[in-house]
Amino acid sequence: MISTAEILKRAKAAASGTALKAEEKNRALGLMADSLIKHTADILTANGEDMRSARGKISEVMLDRLRLDEKRVLAMADGIRAVAELPDPVGRVLDEIRRENGLLIKKVSVPLGVVAIIYESRPNVTSDAAALCFKSGNVCVLRSGKEAFLSARTVVSALKEGLSAAGINEDYINLVEDTTRQSAAELMTANGYVDLLIPRGGKGLISACVQNATVPCIETGTGICHIYVDKSADIEMAVNIVDNAKTSRPSVCNAAEVCLVHRRIADSFLPELARRLAGRAELRGDSGVCAVIDAVPAGKDDFDTEFLDYIMAVKIVDSEEEAVRHIAEHSTHHSDCIITEDKSAADYFTAAVDSAAVYVNASTRFTDGGEFGLGCEMGISTQKLHARGPMGLCELNTYKYIISGNGQIR
């Protein structure tokens, strides 16, 4: 086993060369995709072993996430090819300032350097994250969950073969071999080696990173998303949006968990909502809601829970202001929405709600790199530093200032 310290050393060395050109990277991504397909049988064998070891230890949902088949490997390869098609984020001139003293100051996008990603059991994260890091000029250090380790190792070995075929240093893509907690702790504190740490996974993983990381870290994921149905809402639109945001894919972070309803529209909206979701999702209401429809009485925690399930907490509010206050207190600042026909209510809500994505009359399910036109995403940041909301290729870059003069002194 190669030690995590040694892997970090190699990653840092790989990151300290000059940046690869766009064509080199795109060609290598194509070869990586080819190599993945070529190694489908190896990958499926390794995945089979992972599945056998995991069975009985993790839930059926998790097992399904872990499982690969030929179609899924093909999709992973297609994902890599799609990343190759995206514009290169490196070398964009973000700003250019000519000073009176003749200095020309250019602010130029550059890779971050070494990006470490700690994730769980989805093998496709291995190829997605590797492709996004590589395209954005970064060296990645991947730390897969234990359950998916054999799959991840085979995938990384195929990707490295692709790099090698392109004549590029294989150390651009690295997989941590130690799958104990020790290696996660090492990544979190690898100051001087890791330029950015991204945890992708459940609440426990993310809060462990926030608590323990001394390297820069971006919090991703947790979404307690709200939909506020304003007094002036179009009821049919409101029912459609709440239905979609709750039930189209409840296990993801941009699914809605809480519906706030203005008192003046509650009598007409709530029965429609209850009818629509009957037998499809459980509504947990506060006392006001339970007076109007037949809902499960909500417990206090229901307004602070990411259900990731066919359950929605519903509450009546007396004003936009109360809705905004409730969201400020209970939201994870991921995605929150107002449904209204009143422009001034919409303007107030979008100004006052401090979340990564604030919606007017659309489903929170759109918070996604693809849906935002970024072409891809590395996760959804719920913090405010550096990147907020979907992180695409540009968010995996930093910048530097290049200052050209002809002898200027101060």
Add this chain to the structure above:
Amino acid sequence: MISTAEILKRAKAAASGTALKAEEKNRALGLMADSLIKHTADILTANGEDMRSARGKISEVMLDRLRLDEKRVLAMADGIRAVAELPDPVGRVLDEIRRENGLLIKKVSVPLGVVAIIYESRPNVTSDAAALCFKSGNVCVLRSGKEAFLSARTVVSALKEGLSAAGINEDYINLVEDTTRQSAAELMTANGYVDLLIPRGGKGLISACVQNATVPCIETGTGICHIYVDKSADIEMAVNIVDNAKTSRPSVCNAAEVCLVHRRIADSFLPELARRLAGRAELRGDSGVCAVIDAVPAGKDDFDTEFLDYIMAVKIVDSEEEAVRHIAEHSTHHSDCIITEDKSAADYFTAAVDSAAVYVNASTRFTDGGEFGLGCEMGISTQKLHARGPMGLCELNTYKYIISGNGQIR
């Protein structure tokens, strides 16, 4: 004494309202400046007490930093007025995407929320930081060094009077009253209350924040800046720039500490440099340097020391590549410079050196918010996440996505 927890609670409450308008903020900044001048006598009295307590406990240099007089208070007020003149960073539309499904996605700059600043003994940081945070729409929580606490308290009280005169919540500007280490530790771990922590001060303070902060934090400051004199350098220009970068203000982070010299120009350049700096700065050379000029033999640590003094480490290198490798290993990635007449050497250096500011033929002393045309600065970031190099008003903002639809579901 108000507890730090209570101050954080008030700060968070103040930050959760809707953003102030540009005119409101500028008017308030003017009243804050007026109030500072009106309270000059109180401020000088408090500062006199701070000076009396500190004498004998801190160095003369630190005492001078702590000392206020009428002129310095006037300069603090002028600083606030200058911030009022700058463009408002809040509400800039950074991107606007119209999707095929009709969704309009706007990426808009917004305040970070609560910004905490831990600093040391310069009382002008109190008013500077407060003004920059306020102008960028943030609520600040200031934690002054113990030596400057009475001065800081009087300054903050004057600033709050200005806010109050403008009809604005005084909780926009807060000073932590507990000056023990406990309050610094509380700020570092105030997750959910502090959106950004900026340490401004020495290496010890900054590394304590990096090690212990669980809230997002921006590393500022330490500068081991290099000047590489390439084989094709104009010798007169090189001597002028090295002299300026070393001696114009050696106590600041953008001063140069190390000079790397290409072997082929060493014989002609080094004697000129030695002549220019004779009696003004000490040169500590590696063996190659000491063979050419009469320099103090450099110890190993000299190439990893931020001298902040009239001392410079000097080393001969055999190539641009060796210069770049030395910088990669020893630089703090603040500001590094090449002096060359060769465009391809300049292009290689600016691409390969991974620092916040990379210079060609100009003094590293220009790394500064004012000199970069940002109008001001909150510090110089030496990390890559969020902000790199001088942080102006825009770097004290984050963004959110505002998505407008007419019923779109996914």
